[in-house]
Each structure stands twice: as structure tokens, then as C-alpha cells.
Amino acid sequence: MLLRHTPKEIKERSAxxxxxxxxxQPIGAMYAALGVHKCLPHSHGSQGCCAxxxxxxxxxxxxxxxxxxxxxxxxxxxxxxxxxxxxxINNIFxxxxxxxxxxxxxxxxxxxxxxxxQIISKAKEEGKVPAGKYVIKANTPSYVGSHVTGFxxxxxxxxxxFPVNTGKRTNTINIIPGYVEPSDMAEIKRIAAELGVKAxxxxxxxxxxxxxxxxxxxxxPSGGAKIADLIKAGDxxxxxxxxxxxxxxAAKALDAKCKVPCEILNLPIGIRATDEFxxxxxxxxxxxxxxxxxxxxxxxxxVITDNQQYFAGKTAALIGDPDQLVSLAGFLTDIxxxxxxxxxxxxxxxxxxRVKDVAGGDVNVKEAGDYFYFHQLIKNEKVDIMFGNTYSKxxxxxxxxxxxxFGFPIYDRTGHQYIPSAGYRxxxxxxxxxxxxxxxxxxxxxxxxxxxxxx
Amino acid sequence: MKxxxxxxxxxxxxxxxxxxxxxxxxxxxxxxxxxxxxxxEQVPEVMANVRxxxxxxxxxxxxxxxxKGVVLGPTRDILQITHGPIGxxxxxxxxxxxxxxxxxxxxxxxxxxxxSTDMQEEQIIFGGEKKLKKAIEEAIDIxxxxxxxxxxxxxxxxxxxxxxxxxxxxxxxxxxxxxFGFSCEGYKGVSQSAGHHVANNKVFTDVVGLIDTPxxxxxxxxxxxxxxxxGDAFEIERIFEKAGITLxxxxxxxxxxxxxxxxxxxDLNVVMCHRSINYLAEMMEKKYGIPWFKVNFVGAExxxxxxxxxxxxxxxxxxxxxxxxxxxEELGEVEAARKDAASRCAxxxxxxxxxxxxxxxxxxxxxxxxxxxxxxxxxxxxxxxxEGRKVIPSIRVDADSRNIEELKVTQDPERYRDxxxxxDRKRLGDEFKFKNYEGMMPDxxxxxxxxxxxxxxxxxxxIEKYRPDIFCAGVKEKYVVQKxxxxxxxxxxxxxxxxxxxxxxxxNFYHDIDEMLSTKVWSLVKAPWDDSPQLTAxxxxx
Numbered sequence: 001m002l003l004r005h006t007p008k009e010i011k012e013r014s015a016x017x018x019x020x021x022x023x024x025q026p027i028g029a030m031y032a033a034l035g036v037h038k039c040l041p042h043s044h045g046s047q048g049c050c051a052x053x054x055x056x057x058x059x060x061x062x063x064x065x066x067x068x069x070x071x072x073x074x075x076x077x078x079x080x081x082x083x084x085x086x087x088x089i090n091n092i093f094x095x096x097x098x099x100x101x102x103x104x105x106x107x108x109x110x111x112x113x114x115x116x117x118q119i120i121s122k123a124k125e126e127g128k129v130p131a132g133k134y135v136i137k138a139n140t141p142s143y144v145g146s147h148v149t150g151f152x153x154x155x156x157x158x159x160x161x162f163p164v165n166t167g168k169r170t171n172t173i174n175i176i177p178g179y180v181e182p183s184d185m186a187e188i189k190r191i192a193a194e195l196g197v198k199a200x201x202x203x204x205x206x207x208x209x210x211x212x213x214x215x216x217x218x219x220x221p222s223g224g225a226k227i228a229d230l231i232k233a234g235d236x237x238x239x240x241x242x243x244x245x246x247x248x249x250a251a252k253a254l255d256a257k258c259k260v261p262c263e264i265l266n267l268p269i270g271i272r273a274t275d276e277f278x279x280x281x282x283x284x285x286x287x288x289x290x291x292x293x294x295x296x297x298x299x300x301x302x303v304i305t306d307n308q309q310y311f312a313g314k315t316a317a318l319i320g321d322p323d324q325l326v327s328l329a330g331f332l333t334d335i336x337x338x339x340x341x342x343x344x345x346x347x348x349x350x351x352x353x354r355v356k357d358v359a360g361g362d363v364n365v366k367e368a369g370d371y372f373y374f375h376q377l378i379k380n381e382k383v384d385i386m387f388g389n390t391y392s393k394x395x396x397x398x399x400x401x402x403x404x405x406f407g408f409p410i411y412d413r414t415g416h417q418y419i420p421s422a423g424y425r426x427x428x429x430x431x432x433x434x435x436x437x438x439x440x441x442x443x444x445x446x447x448x449x450x451x452x453x454x455x
Numbered sequence: 456m457k458x459x460x461x462x463x464x465x466x467x468x469x470x471x472x473x474x475x476x477x478x479x480x481x482x483x484x485x486x487x488x489x490x491x492x493x494x495x496e497q498v499p500e501v502m503a504n505v506r507x508x509x510x511x512x513x514x515x516x517x518x519x520x521x522x523k524g525v526v527l528g529p530t531r532d533i534l535q536i537t538h539g540p541i542g543x544x545x546x547x548x549x550x551x552x553x554x555x556x557x558x559x560x561x562x563x564x565x566x567x568x569x570x571s572t573d574m575q576e577e578q579i580i581f582g583g584e585k586k587l588k589k590a591i592e593e594a595i596d597i598x599x600x601x602x603x604x605x606x607x608x609x610x611x612x613x614x615x616x617x618x619x620x621x622x623x624x625x626x627x628x629x630x631x632x633x634x635f636g637f638s639c640e641g642y643k644g645v646s647q648s649a650g651h652h653v654a655n656n657k658v659f660t661d662v663v664g665l666i667d668t669p670x671x672x673x674x675x676x677x678x679x680x681x682x683x684x685x686g687d688a689f690e691i692e693r694i695f696e697k698a699g700i701t702l703x704x705x706x707x708x709x710x711x712x713x714x715x716x717x718x719x720x721x722d723l724n725v726v727m728c729h730r731s732i733n734y735l736a737e738m739m740e741k742k743y744g745i746p747w748f749k750v751n752f753v754g755a756e757x758x759x760x761x762x763x764x765x766x767x768x769x770x771x772x773x774x775x776x777x778x779x780x781x782x783x784e785e786l787g788e789v790e791a792a793r794k795d796a797a798s799r800c801a802x803x804x805x806x807x808x809x810x811x812x813x814x815x816x817x818x819x820x821x822x823x824x825x826x827x828x829x830x831x832x833x834x835x836x837x838x839x840x841x842e843g844r845k846v847i848p849s850i851r852v853d854a855d856s857r858n859i860e861e862l863k864v865t866q867d868p869e870r871y872r873d874x875x876x877x878x879d880r881k882r883l884g885d886e887f888k889f890k891n892y893e894g895m896m897p898d899x900x901x902x903x904x905x906x907x908x909x910x911x912x913x914x915x916x917x918i919e920k921y922r923p924d925i926f927c928a929g930v931k932e933k934y935v936v937q938k939x940x941x942x943x944x945x946x947x948x949x950x951x952x953x954x955x956x957x958x959x960x961x962x963n964f965y966h967d968i969d970e971m972l973s974t975k976v977w978s979l980v981k982a983p984w985d986d987s988p989q990l991t992a993x994x995x996x997x
Contacts (some may be wrong), residue, residue: 015589024542048517088510143538
């Protein structure tokens, strides 16, 4: 047994987190910043933060992940990190030549109280920021929230920095896609294009963290939201924010800053949530839903209805990030799977209600939970199928429950970078994965005489 | 593209720093050295173990990573609690591939558990000691460990939490449990290296020497600086057992607390990773009289040489015969695999930028394959790892190193035991070289490049200029290099393969490198239409 010390009996813990179902803010900020074209994220703290974040993102995407660090020493920690950041800004523009440096803080620089606005202003005054280049920022103390909060804060940082309301409204719709994979961001863009809606999607990590092998390394790949578009986002007709936790704060900030009204929707994972997204996009964009999208939708529903019997009555346990889990729990419930346990590491009072609204009142729901607790829930009530990141595989193996990898990080399988789980096509991928897991298990466990050829 | 031999190293060294601001270039120039080996293995001085310049995209991590991740991480029954916000504990959770094999189902194994106090704003403002104490209570209640290590992250030192005082208090409350804290805040020192030192100190003061019962068996040896990544320690354990050497304790691959606590009863310390653990070897010699020397189990020849040196230390015929028998038996398979792989790999070029000893050790394996290392450097090593321990007296101790405590060690009145008789010393002579590490540079060819703390920009320049056949580094570098169409072998994680140590490890390595260099997948990168000119004519039918 890998998790041999996890007892069935659940005791309340108030101080010790065991096997976290979240990580810290800066990695989310780094990920969001990679979704701006020619942007180099910069970690204002010790080297280790940056090394850990880059390693984690690299293991998840199997792609280059570039970021700078202020390389704090004990001296900087005592006297403040201003000199380090000024030097870093100068070196980064000279050596790596990005268009944007996106600085995020860490627990270290937050604890000592470095003032990023003041330091960035000083860098500008000292001529360290070349003409036409930008230094943007987000405060991401690791001791508040989670990686999702960090993502939300950096997206808000992008909004603080770029959009301008020139007074000339366009018919463009801004879409903030949420803390989702590059494949999902691409899929969201494709859906908008298919609908004929002009959209500005930010951040956009597609073609940054799922780049092609060309034999040529590009430090700044072709993807990422372009600065010109980010500036224009202030003139857009509306903003759709997908995922209230990851995208809500930026959408509200954009409304406050540029008077772009926003609608905050659930992540378009599963049929209903995608329907809601497509429907709002259609109405806000003033377009009709084309046949191509209706066909995609119909195809996935066809697969679900064809295989209804295999989903019916199966039970599931879910662990991951809140925006994802709400949509996934709703989708599973829709196709007939009973959601039993839902745990997120990110704290948030609304989470329980959001999950129960879509999956029913008797689900075990926990915010600010961890993998240890999740495992204990499963020990007390076993399920047929699990959804979670790579760390779930230890529970999956010990409890012999099929695992569908879903969320961040996925260190041990590939595909999430390139193949979406958002939209109708994403729903098709999820349905295929779920069916395969259920049917593979049935095939594995069936008595010889019950081994089915046609399923 | 020039051939490697045609590239002047002076030109490369210049090009590496061309893009830098003057100040940066001046500093980096002292860390970029053209190798030259003179009389008595004299090599040029390399600046090492100095701060990375802010803004530079470095490979380096932090002190916490070196302490918790590297040195203590691989031990399975010391319960480890990270005191700090959640990230540090999360990122060091199982990511280093330290394998471990508990004897039975009842034996503790805490390695799949990442424990953290998940520090919140409230603790940053009002202090985190209370939460830490509560966390320790909760951990004891669930896991009943015999030892607990507390690992400090950046904010701990800044807000003034005293993890050592908490450890003492909690130990008083739970007298059967050894509880100790590590001041390995990420900002200490200039790299992981500081954390190694912090870890060595605490393990030495709080664990080693507590249990005086030695393991049963002849030729009791501790291996220091072997972390069982990819099962390396398992392979060394296999070889030791076959040769009749008792492996007393490994610091810290596949290790348990009792082995650390009784390590002072062994006859000998052999050191694998000099950088991360030489402190412990030195301190154990002073306090307990255990001699140490450097070994290397990476490379078949190096493994044989290291085994022979251990046998020679004991001077015992039975052991010497055993060792020779083992070497002969093992080398058969190794030689066959080596010859086969070398027939395809020989003459190819490698670059190694990794760790604090791996960039040196793995040159052995490439040499066995007939491959040439044209550039190498460490991520976090010190001058002695490059130039040899003979330069230690001339290393300037700067402010960053001074922050890491240097323990004053004296002979233990009861436990000190001189392992060597006068006769032994005479037999072994000066050339046996205890306490010696000759460093990486004397082993490298003239005109090869030695670069300390290589960064992203310099890596790009090196690759574009030299286009080596293989590049060795870590996960952050892997996909950058591979985008250039050059395979990168991860030498921290072995690309999730291994073991690469010992005889079986050498065979694995030859095989894996051969496959990486021979694979046809890279030929797919170019599409058939990439080479043909664009069609400009119109079809007649239009």
C-alpha cells in the first residue's frame, strides 16, 4: 500500500494539511502571464519559487516554460527586494527582450512588504523599461488563496495594465477562459469563431504551452493574447468570464475600469455549461448558432444516449479546482453518474452550495480540503470512478478505483495540452474517457462467461 | 555548422557573454572557463557558489529544496512537516523520484505524504508557532512517528517563528519522539547547496550518534550522498551484498531513521555526491573517527574502482577476492552492452549541466561509450567540486556562505574510535587519498568549456554554436533543448528511467543513450514539403 497510514476514521484537523489539493498563488500567476504574447513572467522572491513553478508547469505541459526570478538572498530579504527587481528588469529587457514583464510576488516579498508599484515606477524613471515595453504586476502572496487565486490575480493584473476605453464601443466580446488548458482556450476561440463572434480571449496559452516540434526553439512562441488586442478589450461590447473564481475578478475589474459589462458563467465543461456559454455568446454577439456547432452538440449527446446504461447508477469522487469541479459535477449528474464526494483545496464559502445545486444535496462537499481527507471519504464510501490530478493515482491504486486524470497537475499522462475537455468536443473527450474507464473495468472484472464482445 | 574541433573555445566564451549588460558580463566571465590541466592537476580558477544575478533565467533552486527535497526527502520514516505556505510542500511532494522499499506492510513509509502547516495570513501577522505545534500534535496522533523533521520556508525566518524552540517543546511533551527543525528558508545561501549544509548539520547534531548498536555483519560501510533516484541505491545495495560488504546506512536513499542514528558505529564512510554531504563526512570523522573517501558508482569502471578501493581499505584478502569475483562476473554483461552501444555512439558529443556532482560522474559513462564531453558545469557546486579539495583553504567565505552555520566539532569522549592502526596507515600510504576529491576539471580535456550556474541564454548560445549530439540537464531545460531537435537526457530524474548507478545501471544508461541517439523520431520533424520550393506556377487546368 502506498498510502498505508491513511485510516478510515476521520478526525478533524485544524492545522496540518496532508497531501494538498491546491498549491500556491504564484504558479497560477506565472501560467496566466504565459498567456500574453511575448511576455516573460517574473517571480519576485527566492530562486526556489521560480524553479518549482517552472518545473511543475514543465512536467504538466512538456513544453519550455520561461520565467525570471529576483533571486533573493538573505540580504535582500532583510533590506527589501527593490535593488533585485530593478536589476532584474534591466537584465531581462537587455538579454531576453520580451515585450512585457509580468511580475508576481511571493510569500517572501509580500512578508517583507515590497511595493511593486513603487519599484516599477522607479524602473521607468531610471529608464530601465524601454519605449513600447511594459512591466505589469500582480500581488500573489502564497499564504492567501491558492494557485487559482494567483491566476485570477494575474488576469486582473492584465486588465489593470492594458485595456483602454476610447469611447468607441466595438461589437467584440472579451472572453476570459478561466484556469484551463491551452487546448481549452483554443477550443473556446474556435467556438467563438464558428459562431462568427469577434472575440478577444485572454489569457491565451494556446500555441505557447502546446507548441509544435519544428526543430527550432522560439523563446516567445506565436501564441498568447496580443497587446494591441488587450488594449482594445476596453472598447468591447461585453466580457464573458468563464469560472467565477479564476475569471470573475478580472471581468469585474474591466467593468469598473472601462465600463465593459460582464457576465460570469461556469466553465464550459459538459453539455449544460457549454450550452450556457454558447447561448450567452450568441445573444451578446447578436449571431445565430451555426449548424456545425449544433452537429457537434448533437453528436456528443448521441454518444451519451447510446451508452446511457453504462453511466447509470455509477458513483464518482472528484477532487480538483472549484470552477472545474462545479461544471464536472453537473455534467456527471446529467449523464446519470452519481457524484458522491467533491473536494477542493481552494477555500471558498460558496463552493458547497454551487456543487449541491448541480449534483444534489446529499453529496459530501469540502472546500479547503486535502487528498488525505478525500481518501478517507472514499474509504468510508467507495465509488466506481475517480476524477483528479496525477496525485490521485496513489489512491486509485490503493483502493483499486479507475482514475480519470482531470485538473492540474497531470505529470504522468499527455493529451490535456492538445485535446480540450471544454466545449462539446471536450465533452466528447470526457465521455470517451469515462466510458473507457468503466468498460475497461467491466472487461477486466467480468467472469469468463460474462465477457462481452459487443458493448 | 562548424565541427566542434574547429570552434575556438575563446570565441565561444566571448559569444556567451556578448548580449549581457557590462556588469553581468564581467561577473559571468569569471564563471566561464576554458579548461586546462597543468602539473599536479592544476586547473584554472572558476568562480562558483556565488549569487545568481537577478533576472537571469537560472536552473537553480533554493535552500529548502536542498534540505527537504534532496537530503532528507529520500528517508521514509522521518515524518516531514513543511512549515510555511502550501507551495513548497506541494512542489517537493514525490517529484524527485527517490525510491524506497519498506521491509513489510507494517513498516512506516511517509514519503507519499506531503505535510504542511499551510500558513495563512493570520500566521504571517501573529506568528505561526501555535499552528505548527498543533500540526505536530495532529501528525503524531495519526502517524505515531519516531522522528519528525520541521522544514522552514521563507516566511518562517522573516516572521521570527522559532522552529527549534517548537521542536524542543514538542519533544518534551512527547519524550519518545525525536523532533528537530531545519532553518532552511529559501533565501539562505545562493542555491540548493546551502540547504544541503543545513540538513547535514541537523542530522549530525540531532540524529547521528543516538543508537550505539551497530548492524551485524562484516565490513560495515556507510554511503553518503546517494539518494536512490530511479533505484540507484538498490543497485549499489545489490552489489555490496554480492561482494559481502555490509551497507550500514545510506544518506539518504532507501534509508530509515535507525540507520542514521547508528551510522557512527560503521567502519567507513564513502562519499558519492561530494557537494551535498561532505560536511557530514568531515564531522563524523572528527567526532567519531570514521575515515572517509570519495567513491563513484556511476560508470562501470568507476564502480569497479570504488569497490576495489573499499576492499583495499580493509586490506582483507577474502574481501578483495570477493570484490574481484563480483567485478569479473558483472563486467561480462556490461562489456557486451557497452561495445554494442559504443559502436553507434562513439565519437558523438555531450554537454552536461546539472547538480553538484552528476555533471562530473556522468562523464564516466559517456567516456565508456566513446563519447566526448565538450562542455560541463554544475548548478550549485563550489570551487572544490570543480578544482579539487586542494583549493578549499583558498576559498573566500562570503556573506552568503557565512549565513550557514559551520559547526564546531570535537571528538566524542565515548564514541570516538580510531578505525585505522598505524600499520593500516603505513599499508595504505599517502596515495590512498582519504578525504580527497580531485574535482571535475582535472578529468576534462583541455579546451573544453567549464561553466558554473549555466543559464537559459548561455544554453541557447552553446546549442546554436556547438549543436552537441546530446545535452544533459533537468526538466526545465529538457523541452527547450529538444525544440532545437537535440535530445536532452534528464540527469536529475533520468527521464523516469534508471537505475544508472552500478553495473546494471551502466547497462541501462548505454541502452538509453544509444536509443536517444539512434531514434528515427527526429527525422519526422521536417515535412516533405519543407525542402521543396514553393509552387509558383499555375496548373494548366485552371
